[in-house]
Amino acid sequence: MTPLPALATGKVRDLYAVGDDHLLIVASDRISAFEHVFPTPVPDKGRVLTAMSVFWFRELADVLPNHLVACDGPRIPEAVRGRALLVERLEMLPVEAVVRGHLTGRGYADYRRSGSVCGVELPPGLAESARLPEPIFTPSTKARPGEPDENIDFDTFVSVLGRKLAEEVREASLELYRRGAARVAEQGLVLADTKFEFGIGADGGLVLADELLTPDSARYWLAGDHRPGRPRPSFDKQHVRDWLVGPSSGWDCVSELPPLPPEVVTATRERYVEAYHRITGLSLADWPRDPA
C-alpha cells in the first residue's frame, strides 16, 4: 500500500491525508504525562482509545453529527486496523471546548487566583476536586505545539467564532458532557472534565471532531475515593504517576521521562482495558467488530 502523506504528528496520535475529503487518525500506544511522552509504549492503548471514541461517537450521535466515517473495513489499512479512524476532513475551529464538572488542574489554579474559571464565577470556598454546582464551559485557544492553551472567557470565545456558532458549540459541549457523565456514573466512574474539538463540514454545519471522551481527552476518576481538598488520581494514569513521583523512578522532574517498569506497563494496560469495559460494557477482544 502506498504510504499516506503525514499531515500532523501529535504526542500520541498521527494524522494522514486520504484523498481531499478524508483523514486517517492513527492512535499509537505512546503514553504521555506532564506534557512529555514516555519511551515505553503501553500495549493496546491505541486500540482502547480508538474503540472508546467509536463507542462515544455512536452513543452521542443524536446530540450532533460527528466526523467518523469508518473504523474497520477496506478503507482502514491492515497495519493499523483497530487503532485508526477514517474521518471526514473538516474546517477545524481554532478552539478547545472544555467542560468541567469538577474543579481540578488548571481550572482549580484559575479559581484559586480569581474565584472564577474562564470568566465563570464560582461560589467561594470550593476545595480542589470539588464537584461544581453545575458543569461549566471553559474554552481555550488552540496553542501552537508545545505551547500551553490559553483559557478564554465566553466573550472572547464569541469574538473568535461569532455569537451563533459560539453558543452552538457551548450548548453541544455541555450536552455531550452531561450525557457522558451520566453514563459513566452508572459504571462507578466520575467524568471530572473533558475537551471537545469541532469543525465545520461540507454542508456548513457544526461537526464533532477529534477523539471523544477518551482518557486522553477526558479526566476519569474512580467514584467513591473522594478526599476533598486533594487532587484525585486519573483512573488510567494512576499507576504511571504514582511510580513516576515515587522513589524508585529516579525521575528529577526536569530530565526526560524514564522507561516504565514492566509491572507499571501491565497495570496501566489493565486500567485502559477496564475503563473500556466499564464505560462501554464491551470487551476489547471483540474490537474492531464491524465497519462503521
Ligand SMILES: N#Cc1c(N)ncnc1-c1cnn(Cc2cccc(F)c2)c1
Ligand atoms: N479530528 C480531526 C480533523 C478533521 N476531522 N478534519 C480536519 N482536521 C482535523 C484535525 C487537524 N488536527 N487535528 C488534531 C490531531 C488529531 C490527531 C492527530 C494529530 F496529529 C493531530 C485534527
